[in-house]
Amino acid sequence: MAMSGRIRSALPLLNRVLRSDAAVSQRAVLTPAFTATSPSSEFAKNYSAKAGTTEAKVKVPVTLFGGSGNYASALYVAAKKANALDKVEAEFLDFVEASKRSPTFSLFMKDLSVPVGTRVKALTEIATEAKLSDITKNFLVLVAENGRLRNLEIIAKKFVELTRADKGIVKAVVTAVEPLAPQEEQELKETLQDILGHGKKVILEQKIDANILGGIVVEFGEKVLDMSIRARAQQMERLLSQPVDLF
Numbered sequence: 001m002a003m004s005g006r007i008r009s010a011l012p013l014l015n016r017v018l019r020s021d022a023a024v025s026q027r028a029v030l031t032p033a034f035t036a037t038s039p040s041s042e043f044a045k046n047y048s049a050k051a052g053t054t055e056a057k058v059k060v061p062v063t064l065f066g067g068s069g070n071y072a073s074a075l076y077v078a079a080k081k082a083n084a085l086d087k088v089e090a091e092f093l094d095f096v097e098a099s100k101r102s103p104t105f106s107l108f109m110k111d112l113s114v115p116v117g118t119r120v121k122a123l124t125e126i127a128t129e130a131k132l133s134d135i136t137k138n139f140l141v142l143v144a145e146n147g148r149l150r151n152l153e154i155i156a157k158k159f160v161e162l163t164r165a166d167k168g169i170v171k172a173v174v175t176a177v178e179p180l181a182p183q184e185e186q187e188l189k190e191t192l193q194d195i196l197g198h199g200k201k202v203i204l205e206q207k208i209d210a211n212i213l214g215g216i217v218v219e220f221g222e223k224v225l226d227m228s229i230r231a232r233a234q235q236m237e238r239l240l241s242q243p244v245d246l247f
Contacts, residue, residue: 058076058077058080058081060073060076060077060162061162061165061166062161062162062165064158064161064162067148067151068148068151068154068155068158069158071143071148071151071155071158072155072156072158072159072161072162073158073162074139075088075092075135075139075155075159076159076162076163076166078135078139079135080166082135084133084135085163085166087133087136088133088135088136089159089160089163091132091133091136092136092139092156092159093156093160095127095130095132095136095140096152096153096156099152100153108122108149109149109150109152110149110150112147112150116144116145116147119144119145119147119149120141120144120145122144123137123140123141123143123144123149124137124141127140127141143155167201168199168200168201169200169201169202169203170192170196170200170201170202170203170220170221171202171203171204171205171220172188172189172192172202172203172204172205172218172219172220173204173205173206173207173218173219173220174188174204174205174206174207174216174217174218174219175206175207175208175209175212175216175217175218175219175228176206176207176208176209176212176215176216176217177208177209177210177212177213177214178208179206179208180206180216185204185206188204188216188218189202189204192218192220196220202220211230212228212229212230212231213228213229213230213233214228214229215227215228215229215230215231215232216228217231
């Protein structure tokens with residue numbers, strides 16, 4: 001059975017856990033490596049330092065901020081140390097996608113009134129049933145223990161930022177009033193590829209926004225290329241509003 005199928009089939013275990021009268025704290029199932037209690041930079045340091053299988057130091061390719069950024073960075077470092085980045089990424093994203101398709105689990109993740117023991121027990125059983133790797137399983141359990149399941153989708157998005165940067169993949173977001181034709185999309189990708197140079201791979205994400213009136217707006221990295229009609233109109237308006245010296 002494919003990994004995503006295993007995860008979906010494991011989610012019904014949640015119902016059994018929620019009905020259990022013996023839902024108590026399961027801290028014992030955690031390895032000593034996963035003992036953080038808050039989504040702080042210290043958590044990221046402890047998790048990533050101990051979860052890997054080698055002593056080699058790993059530096060995150062992109063600096064992320066906030067609690068979700070710390071979680072994503074810690075998971076990246078742990079997976080990278082264990083030489084299991086692709087596997088952990090696939091497992092993590094499949095888990096998040098499968099959980100989004102389960103109304104019961106989505107509600108479970110957002111409900112802060114669920115006891116810590118119930119959260120931990122549910123995530124432990126689901127991850128074990130789905131045969132997730134130890135890094136992914138222990139990370140999910142720790143997120144559950146720390147009451148951050150409601151942030152799992154945000155953590156996953158930030159984690160993808162790191163894995164893409166690790167692979168030299170740059171996402172460019174192009175905004176237009178209508179979808180680009182295939183030839184236009186290819187030409188834009190080639191242009192961005194020339195700008196970024198070798199060693200980078202461009203992927204395009206298209207957004208539709210009638211408010212730009214025409215043209216395109218391209219965002220990649222920290223750069224914004226605004227070639228929209230709206231931007232040109234605003235520039236013209238500024239020029240026309242300036243006083244004219246007739247002499």
